[in-house]
Amino acid sequence: MKLVVRYRCGECRARAGLLYLGNRSHVLETPCLLLCTRKGLPTFIPPDLLPSIHPDALALHASPLHFFDSPSAKTLASAGGLHKLISLPGYTVAAIARDFVCIAEHGSSNKIGASFQTPFGRRTVKPVDYMDVINAMQPDIWASLPDEVPSWVTHKRNKQSVERTLNWLDSCISLKKDGMESGLGCIVGGNSVEERGFCAQEVAKRDVSGFCLSGFGLGESAEERGLLLEAIMKNLPDEKARQISGLDLPEEVLQAVSAGIDVFDSTYPHSLTMSGLAMVFPLDMEECLSGRTSENANDVGSDFTKINLRAVAYRNDTSPILESCRCYTCSKHTKAYINHLLNTHEMLAQTLLDIHNTHHYMNFFQAIRNAIQGGYFADFKAWFASRRQAVNEGILVSSAA
């Protein structure tokens, strides 16, 4: 894996570049977004529809934790790896142990392994089992097994998690199959700036291809996160890739990009879909500031970030989710139809919403890359924050608020 940084933001650590994987057969433009999956495939979007979502929709986040029951590591190995199992050979697969299906149970983890609550019961995952799955998956990118803890644990538990994560990183490195790329080293440390810095230094000493920033999105505030990211980043080599899990909101992504993160896996599009919400935040700073976009002030209960398609107000709304959006859902279907599908409990609602939300979020990442390349990322980030502020202060308010 090789990261080539092409553009940098003058005012912060943000950078845009190209991530070369494997034998240079896969290239990802960074900062990039990995699509979340269940057992290898997206939740609602079948493989024949994936190419139409977005030209960048070629990188998947497949959590190794999904492969401890069925399909098992043995099935993966028989199939010849995850790419073959899911029949998506041209796609990039990143195996990272943080997802929305299997939840880490920091209270049950011990020095033998990390404990997770899964759909098939509670499992303690040891590094040797973990690497069985990683080796069987043959992913393009993989991260070691972390002992993730939320921000509110005791200082003692936090130190324990750093110690375990470093031990497990060393185990994972030694258990890696010959010929496979080295993985991302997980950096934990909870809410402690000291522990984060220490862990980052230690992981940087190991033979890793990049860094997986773990334990975020687990209760830390935005201010705390900023300090923790800075504590990590100043101890990491610039030329290796940095990946983060657990951040959802656009503002959180912007903060992390600002700190120098290159790869994101996010469940934000998916969690919006599951709640019947659709993303509508504008992406074009120029268009918006010049007043050329028409934000529909009739969007009921809208905070101009997302709309709730279950709302009765949309029952007869024959306009698409977003006029300017060119995704399949917005090209072919209306808010009224999706409202109807949600009321009749049809899976098509989730499929259509997932397509739109994924497309929109990928466009957001494209806008970020454009901003870094164009030298206006700091302005772009400030504009985004000011919109949120305006909503909170009631300046940008919908007529039905």
Place this chain on the structure above:
Amino acid sequence: MHRTLRWIKRCINAHKRPTEQNLFGIVQGGLDPQLRDTCVKGMVALDLPGYAIGGLAGGEEKDSFWRVVAQCTAGLPEDKPRYVMGVGFPLDIVVCSALGADMYDCVYPTRTARFGTALVPEGVLKLKHASMAADFRPLDETCSCMVCKRYTRSYLHSLVTKEAMGSQLVSYHNVAYMMKLSRDLHHSILEGRFPEFVQGFLRKQFPQGDVPEWVCNAMEVAGIDISMCCAPLK
């Protein structure tokens, strides 16, 4: 049945777009031949663009079911579509087609997919079964749908009933299977080899020759010789 005849007349009167939409009348009458006869005659007198055969697919005995279909197709006009509502299983579709029906609708392919059952020429594949976990063949070797081209029974076994994608992929295949069945029926009739198609179909589904009696009876009335598919009676 009488109510249906009254209502179709009211529907015709209320129908504002008769030149753009086809209003089919549904023949009712339960399993009673006389009621069915009255209804068929009443519907035919109205000269509708097409006729549906309803009131079946409700779990009645197959032996009664095929006789009602046969009676209706015999009495309905030759040059108008006959739509058997709620049918159904591939075997039922083959039998009803032999008896002269043209159109069908059914939730079966997708509903059974959601419960982990795939439709194949041999019958059904219960993907939840433990034996599927290590079966690396596609659902159907002869099927060219997207799912059979890409995925194995083993992977689908791990998805069905647990993942939304499992429902989607097996539904996709099952619908493709039904579309292929329709195409095959259509072409075999056009090419004058319908009896051979039926024989092949039954051999695949009943390799031991245990074709159900109701199918044998129905095919006899339909004029299709399937004696070579049936094991000799004991």
